[in-house]
Amino acid sequence: MNQCEYMENCPFFNEKLGALPGLVHMLKKQYCLLVKTRCARYRVVQALGREHVPRDLFPNDAERADSIIAEAEISRKHDAI
Numbered sequence: 807m808n809q810c811e812y813m814e815n816c817p818f819f820n821e822k823l824g825a826l827p828g829l830v831h832m833l834k835k836q837y838c839l840l841v842k843t844r845c846a847r848y849r850v851v852q853a854l855g856r857e858h859v860p861r862d863l864f865p866n867d868a869e870r871a872d873s874i875i876a877e878a879e880i881s882r883k884h885d886a887i
């Protein structure tokens with residue numbers, strides 16, 4: 807089973823982001839129920855923790871997830887200096 811373990815509390819999955827129902831349904835099938843590891847929200851949670859996931863981040867916004875993760879890594883390196 808590859809369903810996402812965050813479904814119960816995920817604002818996107820619980821349709822709290824105000825997106826069109828058809829889009830939400832499609833993205834849920836594509837990410838939440840099949841390939842969670844490609845979800846932008848899931849990737850940020852796994853890399854940085856729940857507190858780093860913007861409420862309005864959509865599962866298909868890979869570019870934004872990459873940016874959030876990269877910025878956090880730069881910040882960590884900066885703090886280590």
Ligand code: SF4
Nearest residue numbers: 810813816838845848
């Ligand atoms: S949107 Fe992403 S984090 Fe939320 S339930 Fe779906 S796969 Fe999991």
